[in-house]
Amino acid sequence: MYRLIKMAITLAAVSLVLAAPGFSSDAMAFKRTSVGETVVNFELTDLEGKPFTLSESIGSKATIVLFWAAWSPRSADFISDIQAMLDEHGDKGLKAMGVNVEHQEWDANDAAKISKVIVDTGAKFPMVIDKGLEVFNAYGVAAVPSAVMIDNQGVALKLISGYGTMAKFELKDYVEEYLGVAKVKEPVVKAPEGYQPKGKAIRYMRMAERMFEKHNNTKALRLVKQAVEADPDYAEAYHLMGQIYDKMGKADDADAAEKKAVEIEGSRGSSVEREMKDALSNASVGLANLN
Numbered sequence: 001m002y003r004l005i006k007m008a009i010t011l012a013a014v015s016l017v018l019a020a021p022g023f024s025s026d027a028m029a030f031k032r033t034s035v036g037e038t039v040v041n042f043e044l045t046d047l048e049g050k051p052f053t054l055s056e057s058i059g060s061k062a063t064i065v066l067f068w069a070a071w072s073p074r075s076a077d078f079i080s081d082i083q084a085m086l087d088e089h090g091d092k093g094l095k096a097m098g099v100n101v102e103h104q105e106w107d108a109n110d111a112a113k114i115s116k117v118i119v120d121t122g123a124k125f126p127m128v129i130d131k132g133l134e135v136f137n138a139y140g141v142a143a144v145p146s147a148v149m150i151d152n153q154g155v156a157l158k159l160i161s162g163y164g165t166m167a168k169f170e171l172k173d174y175v176e177e178y179l180g181v182a183k184v185k186e187p188v189v190k191a192p193e194g195y196q197p198k199g200k201a202i203r204y205m206r207m208a209e210r211m212f213e214k215h216n217n218t219k220a221l222r223l224v225k226q227a228v229e230a231d232p233d234y235a236e237a238y239h240l241m242g243q244i245y246d247k248m249g250k251a252d253d254a255d256a257a258e259k260k261a262v263e264i265e266g267s268r269g270s271s272v273e274r275e276m277k278d279a280l281s282n283a284s285v286g287l288a289n290l291n
Contacts, residue, residue, distance in 0.1 A: 030148065030159055031140025038154050039065070040138045044099065044128035047111055052126045054097060060152055061093030062178060064171075067136060068145040069102050070113040074163040075145040079121040081168060082147075085175055086125060092179045093152075098127040099135055101144060106131040149175070165219065169207050201231035208240060217248050235264040 033039055043053040054065065064082055068075035082096050102110045106129075118127055130136050139148070142161055149158040149171070158174050160167050176182040197205070204227035211220035221244045227237040238261035245254035 030146065030161070031142055033139045033148055033156055033159065035156050035159060037156055039148060039150055039156050040135070041154065042135045042138070044130055044135065046126060046128050047115060052097065052128050055154060057095065057097055057126060058150065058152055058154065059093045059095030062149055062151055062157065062175070063094070064096040064147050064149050064175075066096065066098045066145060066147045067101050067130075067139070067141045068098055068117075069100060070110070070117045071102070072144045076117055076121050077168075078145045078147070078163045079117065079123050081172070083121065083123050083125065085172065089175065089179055089181060092181060094175065094179060096125040098123065098125060100127060100129045101133055101136040101141065102129075104133055147171070149178075165211070165216070166207060166223070169210060170203075173203060173206065197234045197237075198231040201227045201234050201237065204230060205234070205237055205240070208237075208244075212240065212244060212247075215247075217244050220244050221248070233264055235261045238264065 039054075041053070041055045043051055045051050054063075057063070064085075066078060066082060068078060079098065082098075086094060086096055100114050102114065114127070114129070145163050147160045148156050149160075150156055157178065158171065160171050173182065204223050208220045208223035208227060211217075211223060221241070224237050224241045224244060228234055228241070231237070238257045242254045242257035242261065245251075245257055
């Protein structure tokens with residue numbers, strides 16, 4: 001376990017930024033925290049004055065450290081979803097800690113607001129109060145809410161800034177993959193036999209499928225474009241792109257996407273073509289044996 005790091009920080013005026021609804025970026029999530037580095041350890045108290053030290057509260061596999069505020073509309077959703085993940089995967093080594101970053105100066109009225117959010121969301125994981133925003137500043141939090149997922153040694157694994165739809169699915173998928181409990185999901189369009197898309201492209205494709213199922217065609221289109229950028233030979237991504245364009249009433253774009261998918265499949269031989277060749281070959285052998 002890494003030792004407690006004593007923080008001596010001169011605080012400048014800190015401006016809390018409410019993230020854009022769909023914003024999620026590891027590069028922009030925190031100014032002073034990076035994936036692969038050991039995060040700053042800290043000790044803070046909850047509303048009842050009970051102290052919690054991060055290094056003594058982490059899970060056997062991973063911990064989500066959430067920076068949130070009662071004034072942030074998306075914070076409550078983030079808290080609820082983290083609690084749902086803990087309910088489902090807490091026995092697999094996952095823990096969480098909430099760090100409230102309400103204001104630069106603590107207000108006596110803040111306690112009631114914070115308590116209400118905790119009760120309303122049904123949060124059962126520790127919620128500590130960063131009254132002077134020392135931890136907030138030490139981590140370089142760029143938006144509220146934001147979260148960092150760390151391993152059992154305190155090394156940052158994943159950063160989430162803001163909590164739009166993409167960020168929600170991104171974190172959930174990452175948690176499940178890291179814990180080894182990810183469910184195998186059938187894609188909207190099945191991949192041709194013998195071809196394995198790149199991992200990053202698959203993740204974008206899964207999120208695109210979810211958005212398409214929820215009739216959010218704009219986000220689905222953006223995500224499926226990211227999938228083909230990650231893997232230009234991902235034929236089923238182009239198939240899905242064609243379906244999305246068709247739903248959006250863009251017939252020419254839909255035809256172009258389908259044409260691209262067919263070209264990719266044709267270049268490596270589609271499963272249908274292979275099945276036909278196998279069938280013809282078997283038939284020829286059968287006729288030869290009869291003769």
